[in-house]
Amino acid sequence: MSQLLQVGEKASMRDVFGEALLNITKKDTKAVxxxxxxxxxxxxxxxxxxxxxxxxxxxxxxxxxxxxxxxLASVGLQPWVCTFASFITKRALDQITVSxxxxxxxxxxxxxxxxxxxxxxxxxxxxxEDVAIMRSIPNMVVLxxxxxxxxxxxxxxxxxxxxxxxxxxxxxxxxxxxDAETHRFELGKGLFVKEGGDLTIITTGTQTERSxxxxxxxxxxxxxxxxLHMPSIKPLDQEAIVKAARETGAIVVAEEHNIxxxxxxxxxxxxxxxxxxxxxxxxxxxxxxESGKNEELLKKYNITPADMxxxxxxxxxxxx
Amino acid sequence: MSAQLDFAEIKQLKQKAAEARRLVVxxxxxxxxxxxxxxxxxxxxxxxxxxxxxxxxxxxSKWEDRDRFVLSKGHSAIALYTVLAKxxxxxxxxxSTFDEINSRLQAHPDxxxxxxxxxSSGSLGQGISAAVGMALGAxxxxxxxxTYCMIGDGESQEGQVWEAADIAVKYKxxxxxxxxxxxxxxxxxxxxxxxxxxxxxxxxxxxxxxxxGWHTISANGHDFQQIIDACNEAxxxxxxxxxxxxxxxxxxxxxxxxxxxxxxxxxxxxxxxxIASQELMAGV
Numbered sequence: 176m177s178q179l180l181q182v183g184e185k186a187s188m189r190d191v192f193g194e195a196l197l198n199i200t201k202k203d204t205k206a207v208x209x210x211x212x213x214x215x216x217x218x219x220x221x222x223x224x225x226x227x228x229x230x231x232x233x234x235x236x237x238x239x240x241x242x243x244x245x246x247l248a249s250v251g252l253q254p255w256v257c258t259f260a261s262f263i264t265k266r267a268l269d270q271i272t273v274s275x276x277x278x279x280x281x282x283x284x285x286x287x288x289x290x291x292x293x294x295x296x297x298x299x300x301x302x303x304e305d306v307a308i309m310r311s312i313p314n315m316v317v318l319x320x321x322x323x324x325x326x327x328x329x330x331x332x333x334x335x336x337x338x339x340x341x342x343x344x345x346x347x348x349x350x351x352x353x354d355a356e357t358h359r360f361e362l363g364k365g366l367f368v369k370e371g372g373d374l375t376i377i378t379t380g381t382q383t384e385r386s387x388x389x390x391x392x393x394x395x396x397x398x399x400x401x402x403l404h405m406p407s408i409k410p411l412d413q414e415a416i417v418k419a420a421r422e423t424g425a426i427v428v429a430e431e432h433n434i435x436x437x438x439x440x441x442x443x444x445x446x447x448x449x450x451x452x453x454x455x456x457x458x459x460x461x462x463x464x465e466s467g468k469n470e471e472l473l474k475k476y477n478i479t480p481a482d483m484x485x486x487x488x489x490x491x492x493x494x495x
Numbered sequence: 496m497s498a499q500l501d502f503a504e505i506k507q508l509k510q511k512a513a514e515a516r517r518l519v520v521x522x523x524x525x526x527x528x529x530x531x532x533x534x535x536x537x538x539x540x541x542x543x544x545x546x547x548x549x550x551x552x553x554x555x556s557k558w559e560d561r562d563r564f565v566l567s568k569g570h571s572a573i574a575l576y577t578v579l580a581k582x583x584x585x586x587x588x589x590x591s592t593f594d595e596i597n598s599r600l601q602a603h604p605d606x607x608x609x610x611x612x613x614x615s616s617g618s619l620g621q622g623i624s625a626a627v628g629m630a631l632g633a634x635x636x637x638x639x640x641x642t643y644c645m646i647g648d649g650e651s652q653e654g655q656v657w658e659a660a661d662i663a664v665k666y667k668x669x670x671x672x673x674x675x676x677x678x679x680x681x682x683x684x685x686x687x688x689x690x691x692x693x694x695x696x697x698x699x700x701x702x703x704x705x706x707x708g709w710h711t712i713s714a715n716g717h718d719f720q721q722i723i724d725a726c727n728e729a730x731x732x733x734x735x736x737x738x739x740x741x742x743x744x745x746x747x748x749x750x751x752x753x754x755x756x757x758x759x760x761x762x763x764x765x766x767x768x769x770i771a772s773q774e775l776m777a778g779v
Binding site: 205274 | 606607614615618620621623624626629630631633635636642658659662
């Protein structure tokens with residue numbers, strides 16, 4: 176499938192995910208998929224149809240699903256637990272902590288429908304706290320791909336890695352950013368998607384596409400922004416963050432997540448300790464969100480490219 | 496694993512259980528922390544599993560075809576530790592490190608620290624799901640091992656237990672055998688009726704699990720023959736998991752602890768330890 180994804184093309188992450196997961200189960204009989212009765216939303220139905228023997232329906236019961244995954248992993252299987260980001264990280268949080276992360280069991284956790292753009296389902300189904308929750312758990316790896324190419328590479332990594340991994344996914348179509356031939360996902364490594372000297376936009380997941388657009392808008396106004404994409408939120412590339420701060424002296428962190436606890440917080444923690452630099456966080460401003468169309472949500476919750484341009488100018492005015 | 500245990504076999508199991516109980520009381524006294532009533536109600540079942548029922552090899556604790564055991568009521572860890580130590584998984588002397596900093600014997604079981612632990616547990620309701628996963632995993636891998644699990648009756652107030660109960664039946668997990676330590680007391684519980692000081696809610700666990708589609712067996716959780724018979728019966732059941740409702744006495748074996756909810760996690764004094772040890776060893 177990655178060969179079919181071209182830069183600039185539109186593709187939906189969940190379709191890519193379903194196909195890639197089917198491929199993993201076909202290569203490895205020990206990889207099993209656990210569904211919390213959302214297979215036709217998360218697209219694990221592709222596995223249910225293509226490899227039924229390795230698809231285990233766990234019903235609408237996330238706590239048990241996570242515990243079952245721990246048991247499966249303990250006897251040598253590799254469970255991929257798939258449901259919405261909001262449910263997996265909150266309904267099953269104690270199970271993730273005690274049954275999976277503390278014993279460092281080989282469970283892959285997929286938070287589909289992360290962020291705000293969840294198909295008009297509103298605040299109960301949107302996932303804007305998942306990064307904050309998951310990155311606070313010892314032994315947890317937290318990843319957020321920008322596009323389908325990167326997602327496939329991430330899933331390959333997760334398949335090879337022995338331990339808990341959380342991957343946050345988006346629902347809808349978006350533009351492909353990375354070339355499958357040249358892009359290489361690496362755990363703990365950030366990636367400068369664009370280099371510019373005036374400031375750096377640090378971003379992750381699907382917000383990277385919007386950050387690239389923000390950088391383009393800034394360029395029209397004579398401002399050169401770097402865009403540092405962070406597919407690996409934990410472990411996080413501290414070196415790249417400090418380098419960006421040192422070289423550009425102003426930071427905007429943008430994410431489709433609450434500004435509390437997410438990538439913005441993680442960057443602030445690092446800069447606060449290692450290289451204090453003027454910075455601004457773009458994200459949901461610690462408020463309850465709602466249902467609505469994608470463009471309306473991005474606009475109302477101030478995470479559009481235009482919002483990022485405004486914040487970039489604000490942080491530039493504080494640049495020392 | 497004869498169907499009918501002879502007098503000598505029963506006597507041996509009794510002896511081991513009495514020693515394990517004495518070690519529980521001694522260890523909790525020494526540590527100045529830990530649970531005591533629940534471990535004492537669970538001991539006879541643990542001794543039955545580790546010395547008779549389960550197919551295990553203490554010198555190869557990671558053997559992949561071994562039977563599995565999950566202590567879902569993880570706060571009874573000290574009971575499991577004493578039985579594992581007696582079975583040869585680690586030195587009995589190490590029990591004295593229970594609950595101490597840097598110890599492999601954590602307050603609740605940590606599978607990555609101590610040999611013989613098949614799963615970590617501690618937060619209630621989770622172990623039974625892991626046991627369901629192990630049994631499902633055995634089916635998925637085409638392996639013949641059995642998975643045993645012990646839950647508490649108090650623990651079964653957790654909704655996760657019933658989520659697990661549902662899925663175990665859906666996947667026809669006849670390789671899963673769960674024992675409920677039905678001691679009818681919990682840490683605090685409810686005001687008692689009919690002369691009881693404290694009590695559990697009225698739940699009728701056997702009827703409930705039966706309604707969920709489980710094979711259920713009621714047994715005296717302090718009678719070795721009954722426990723072992725129940726496990727043997729469970730192994731013969733096809734197409735569904737088995738729940739053994741084992742009626743037990745919280746604090747079993749020590750007169751002043753029996754059926755006293757306050758002994759859920761009270762620390763015995765030196766004098767109480769002495770009396771408890773005498774009572775426990777007098778029984779064998």
